[in-house]
Amino acid sequence: MRTVHAVVMGASAGGLVALRFILERLRPDFGPPIYIVQHIAPGSGGTLVDALSGHGPLPVVEAEDKIVPTPGTVYLAPPDYHLQVEPEGHLSLCLDERVRFARPSIDVLFCTAADALCPNLAGVLLTGANDDGARGLCRIHARGGFTLVQDPATAHARAMPEAALALCPDHLVQDLEGIAATLNTLALP
Amino acid sequence: MTHGSHRPQPEIIELRLLLEAIYQAYGYDFRHYSLAHLKRRVEQRLALSGFTSISHLQHELLHNPELLPVLLQDLSINVSEMFRDPSFYHAVRRQVLPILETYPSIRIWHAGCAAGQEAYSMAILLHEAGLLERSHLFVTDFNPRLVELAQEGRYPLSALKKYTANYQASGGTEFFAEYYTVVGQHAHMAPFLRHRMVFSEHNLATDGVFGEMHLIVCRNVLIYFDSQLQNRVVGLFRDSLCAGGFLCLGAKETLRFSEHAAAFEPVVQRERIYRKRREEVP
Numbered sequence: 001m002r003t004v005h006a007v008v009m010g011a012s013a014g015g016l017v018a019l020r021f022i023l024e025r026l027r028p029d030f031g032p033p034i035y036i037v038q039h040i041a042p043g044s045g046g047t048l049v050d051a052l053s054g055h056g057p058l059p060v061v062e063a064e065d066k067i068v069p070t071p072g073t074v075y076l077a078p079p080d081y082h083l084q085v086e087p088e089g090h091l092s093l094c095l096d097e098r099v100r101f102a103r104p105s106i107d108v109l110f111c112t113a114a115d116a117l118c119p120n121l122a123g124v125l126l127t128g129a130n131d132d133g134a135r136g137l138c139r140i141h142a143r144g145g146f147t148l149v150q151d152p153a154t155a156h157a158r159a160m161p162e163a164a165l166a167l168c169p170d171h172l173v174q175d176l177e178g179i180a181a182t183l184n185t186l187a188l189p
Numbered sequence: 190m191t192h193g194s195h196r197p198q199p200e201i202i203e204l205r206l207l208l209e210a211i212y213q214a215y216g217y218d219f220r221h222y223s224l225a226h227l228k229r230r231v232e233q234r235l236a237l238s239g240f241t242s243i244s245h246l247q248h249e250l251l252h253n254p255e256l257l258p259v260l261l262q263d264l265s266i267n268v269s270e271m272f273r274d275p276s277f278y279h280a281v282r283r284q285v286l287p288i289l290e291t292y293p294s295i296r297i298w299h300a301g302c303a304a305g306q307e308a309y310s311m312a313i314l315l316h317e318a319g320l321l322e323r324s325h326l327f328v329t330d331f332n333p334r335l336v337e338l339a340q341e342g343r344y345p346l347s348a349l350k351k352y353t354a355n356y357q358a359s360g361g362t363e364f365f366a367e368y369y370t371v372v373g374q375h376a377h378m379a380p381f382l383r384h385r386m387v388f389s390e391h392n393l394a395t396d397g398v399f400g401e402m403h404l405i406v407c408r409n410v411l412i413y414f415d416s417q418l419q420n421r422v423v424g425l426f427r428d429s430l431c432a433g434g435f436l437c438l439g440a441k442e443t444l445r446f447s448e449h450a451a452a453f454e455p456v457v458q459r460e461r462i463y464r465k466r467r468e469e470v471p
Contacts, residue, residue, distance in 0.1 A: 065412045084225035087201045092223045093412050112225040
């Protein structure tokens, strides 16, 4: 049985509902920290934390620069900042240009996490109407990490999961129920 | 949890070696920058240049100094805008300038100036408060090209719509277009905004204390550094400020985790405006 040291998740259009669905189904003793990029309009403030807090057993906080992640905690990329995982395992923020129109960018989170944590990393790409995350998920897969894509047929917007599968067909494809169950297995103590 | 306890990936090792090579060959010290960020920038350079690996780039850089300015530009923090985070400038107008006004002359340091956007923003605030003529703005960056760009004060017209909206949201009531002249596809900032500015190279990673400042503005620079370098730089700022001097950081930067936190007190916490205490709290 493989275990992971962290989980990265990316979502865009329709992502809030999908993220809530998954977070509500995670085990209370879920061990790895979870890092999430959800595309959101700049200037939306702390609303994303509010929108996901209380959904499921894990605490949800906004990621801060240079913090060492706490196990079993959900970290959200702040609006208008890229979220990165440093090779030493802590988180950092950056204000570089948008990547394919997105800041935060799912690719930035996934690629830096792949560099820092693979193979002990799981990447999850959910619903969305663009192709962010495809290259990052591909890198996680190439480095031996565990990759999951929401079944496009069940996604609110299918473009993002489809783009990931077009680039790399080897990701595990599941509906949200299946993704939550798989994550719970990967997080077994 | 055993984050990072496993062997680093080969590319991370190559990146660390590249940074060591740059330092030993040219004296620019990126060894305590955020590696995740540097790696993305270096990957972009690899994609553009056709070098096959970071090691290949390192080899070329060591034997071809002409590559250095290109790489310095890649590794610089050059994303900025005028009046970025308008609420910050609003707070400066309301809560910092009235105190600076009590000094006969005002010394301000913009550390890590990018292309000068924030320095010109500050000059506009000072002008509107009637303080520009008794102010000195020290505008620095480690990258000589950025210092040149800051001196030129020339921004693409495409950015001006955002700058104007930011200016207005910061409480600006003048006609923003009065502050620049359009030449071709660029806006040239008015020369009177620049005549109180002194431009120079200064590297926060390796250089020392900078004058008795009343205000230091260093926004969205510290996030690109690791904790060790952040501590060095905040210490440098503490030693460069007069008692009661102000330090302004970026919206997601905080002194909370700094070794030097006790030397400062928050003035406007939300906007990351701090003030050096007259006496350090033990």
